[in-house]
Amino acid sequence: MKNEEKKEITIEKMVSFCKRRGFVFPSSEIYGGFAAVYDYGPMGVELKNNLERMWWKDMVQRREDVVGLDSAIFMHPTTWEASGHIDGFDDPQIDCRDCKTRMRADHMVEAFGINADKMTADEINKQIEKLEKEDKKLKCINCQSENLTPAKNFSLMVKSNLGSPTDKLSEENVVYLRPETCGGIYLNYKNVMDTGRVKLPFGIAQTGKAFRNEIIARQFIFRTREFEQMEMQYFLNPKEMDKKYEEWKETRWNWYLEYGIKEENIRWYKHEKLSHYAAQAYDIEYNFEALGGFKELEGIHQRGDWDLSQHSKFSGQKLEYRDPITEETFIPHIMETSAGLNRMVFAFLHDAYTEEDVDGETRVVLKLDKRIAPVKVAIFPLQKNKEELVEKAREIYKELSSHYMCEFDESGSIGKRYRRQDEIGTPYCITIDFETVEKDDSVTVRDRDTMKQERVKVKDLKQFFSQNL
Ligand code: GAP
Numbered sequence: 001m002k003n004e005e006k007k008e009i010t011i012e013k014m015v016s017f018c019k020r021r022g023f024v025f026p027s028s029e030i031y032g033g034f035a036a037v038y039d040y041g042p043m044g045v046e047l048k049n050n051l052e053r054m055w056w057k058d059m060v061q062r063r064e065d066v067v068g069l070d071s072a073i074f075m076h077p078t079t080w081e082a083s084g085h086i087d088g089f090d091d092p093q094i095d096c097r098d099c100k101t102r103m104r105a106d107h108m109v110e111a112f113g114i115n116a117d118k119m120t121a122d123e124i125n126k127q128i129e130k131l132e133k134e135d136k137k138l139k140c141i142n143c144q145s146e147n148l149t150p151a152k153n154f155s156l157m158v159k160s161n162l163g164s165p166t167d168k169l170s171e172e173n174v175v176y177l178r179p180e181t182c183g184g185i186y187l188n189y190k191n192v193m194d195t196g197r198v199k200l201p202f203g204i205a206q207t208g209k210a211f212r213n214e215i216i217a218r219q220f221i222f223r224t225r226e227f228e229q230m231e232m233q234y235f236l237n238p239k240e241m242d243k244k245y246e247e248w249k250e251t252r253w254n255w256y257l258e259y260g261i262k263e264e265n266i267r268w269y270k271h272e273k274l275s276h277y278a279a280q281a282y283d284i285e286y287n288f289e290a291l292g293g294f295k296e297l298e299g300i301h302q303r304g305d306w307d308l309s310q311h312s313k314f315s316g317q318k319l320e321y322r323d324p325i326t327e328e329t330f331i332p333h334i335m336e337t338s339a340g341l342n343r344m345v346f347a348f349l350h351d352a353y354t355e356e357d358v359d360g361e362t363r364v365v366l367k368l369d370k371r372i373a374p375v376k377v378a379i380f381p382l383q384k385n386k387e388e389l390v391e392k393a394r395e396i397y398k399e400l401s402s403h404y405m406c407e408f409d410e411s412g413s414i415g416k417r418y419r420r421q422d423e424i425g426t427p428y429c430i431t432i433d434f435e436t437v438e439k440d441d442s443v444t445v446r447d448r449d450t451m452k453q454e455r456v457k458v459k460d461l462k463q464f465f466s467q468n469l
Contacts, residue, residue, distance in 0.1 A: 009353060011290040014346075015220055017364075021423050023047065023349065024221055036216050036225045038342075043424050046374030046405060048228075048345050051259075052207055054371060055230045055339070058255060059205050066203035066232060067192060071184025073209060074162065079183050080176050082314035083307065089179060090153035092121040093215050096140035097147040104215050105151035108138050118273045121151040158211040158225070177211035182336060185233045186307045189332075190319060200321055200332060201236035201244060207341065219291055221342045228341035233307075235332040237323070241279075241302060245335050249282060249300050252337050256284065256297075260369040261351050267294055277306030286347040297347055298339035305331040348372065352425060358451075366425030367449060373425040376404035376469050380417050382433040384410035393432040396443070396458065403462070404469060422448055427469065430461070 018024040022041035028034040040048055060068045080086050092105035105124045106116035114127055128138060128151070137146050158177040178184065185204045192204055207230045214225050221227075236244055249268075256266055264287075271281040279302040285294040308331045312319040322329045352368045370376065379397045381389035390410060397408045407426070409417050414431060421429050431444040442455040445464065456464050 009289045009350060011220060014290045014350065017353070018044070018349070036214055036223065038221050038224060043374040044345065047348070047372060048341060050372040050374070051344050051348065052230065052341055054259060056207065059232055065201060066205050067198060069185060069188055069192070069204050069206040070208065071188055071206060073178050074175050075178060075183060075187065077174055077176060078314050079187060080157065082310040083183060085157060085179060089156050091156055091215055092119065092124050092151045093154040094138070094151050095149045096143060096145055097149060098145040099140060099143040101140055101142040102215050103141055104217060107217065112136060117271065121153045124151040154215065156212040156214065158213050179212050180210050180231070180338070181206050181208050181229045182231045182233050182338065185231070186311050189235065189308060190317065199324070201234060201240055203232045203234040205232040221346050222288065222291060222295065224342060229338060230341055231336060231338045233334050233336050235334055237330065238333040241333055241335065245280065245302055248335060248337055252284060252298060252300055259348070259372060261286070261347065265351055269296065277304050278302055279304055288346065288350060290350060297343050298337065301336050301338065303334040303336060305333050307334055308332060363419065363422060365422040365448065368425035370427045370469050373427055374405065375407045375421070375424060375426045376428065377465065378407045378409055378417070378421045378426045378429045380414060380429060380431045381410050382414065382431055388437045389432050392437050396430065396432065396461065400461065400465065404465065418446065428465070
């Protein structure tokens with residue numbers, strides 16, 4: 001008897017599950033860890049790669065109007081002056097004078113029901129004054145002390161040196177690790193245009209690492225200092241903006257549903273306070289129960305002509321577009337879809353994680369869409385000391401693993417092996433038993449979600465999986 005029950009998901013449960021099953025490990029753990037940085041284990045890297053592959057397939061491969069790019073992480077430092085990141089890419093911080101914990105000032109005032117989205121340190125200090133007049137005091141999240149500094153701005157840019165004559169970080173040859181992947185897209189807009197294969201409206205997409213000196217908030221892989229983004233910048237005539245913006249909002253919303261996210265777990269958040277260049281900004285938020293509720297997963301923003309105008313101004317290069325039909329000349333406007341791959345991994349794990357009561361025992365099962373499951377088929381010989389079973393199982397593994405990510409497992413009872421595969425979300429398990437080798441050349445194929453088993457001829461396995469995976 002199966003009794004489907006979604007139990008409470010806590011951050012401790014997710015962290016320990018992800019470590020135990022090889023999804024996510026804390027970075028540099030043998031040295032005591034490294035704050036807000038994580039590594040992806042054997043299952044995590046498969047899940048992350050699958051999500052990235054599906055995104056690329058839907059955002060680039062299947063679209064006539066989007067092309068791909070892979071630009072370098074290091075870029076000319078003027079890029080970040082032009083984009084406004086050097087002067088204005090800050091988070092407001094408050095430090096505890098007693099235990100030295102550094103905290104996000106906006107999050108601290110938000111705990112009092114204030115919307116501090118995009119507030120500067122000065123604006124937050126005004127809010128703190130108001131709260132104090134009502135006898136409401138901010139407290140350190142670590143030691144509860146009220147001995148706190150005022151809010152001040154803290155740059156999120158990660159700085160380094162290239163080709164510096166000294167080993168020490170100097171002001172010479174400063175480079176920044178990109179804080180978002182889209183910068184490389186703007187700088188290559190002209191190169192892509194000059195290939196002659198695109199015309200407005202069109203998009204350039206890229207995935208890759210980004211770095212931000214985030215104030216640590218203990219949010220697991222939701223907010224880290226090194227992370228991956230999947231961004232698409234769509235260049236268009238401003239007259240088309242509203243129509244295209246609505247189309248892209250719909251496309252991105254449906255993408256999450258297509259890969260199995262439950263609709264009740266996502267919602268739109270409209271930014272009321274916008275960056276000076278933005279005309280509209282919406283986020284798709286996911287209900288990260290382990291983090292206390294809905295939080296940003298992906299941003300869909302209208303950026304106007306800010307990016308190309310700024311890079312044109314700072315580089316002296318013309319980045320205008322001349323419409324071949326109307327002969328109108330203008331700087332293309334941009335709308336972007338900007339998703340975080342690591343947050344996506346977290347959201348998909350969160351959504352798929354299920355605890356069921358099966359005959360009085362708890363079965364943990366990751367109900368991931370088959371396309372993103374890390375392992376597609378697990379292959380078990382019934383007994384590990386029976387050579388004929390192991391040999392047959394290896395033969396099947398060899399055949400199927402050239403098409404799908406497979407796992408060969410011969411240790412423990414079949415029940416335990418099923419449970420392990422359920423926990424990592426493997427859609428199918430195959431068991432090779434004595435009937436397989438002595439009688440009918442058939443194997444038992446077991447379905448993760450229904451737990452139903454059926455006999456399939458070995459010769460039909462390829463067809464079975466091409467229909468079901
Ligand atoms: N180009 C626009 C841009 O970068 P953003 O809202 O700062 O916008 C986009 O970031 C997405 O990148 C977020 O929705 C989130 O999924 C991801 N992201 C941002 N900062 C992150 C961090 N510190 N750790 C993990 N993911 C992050």
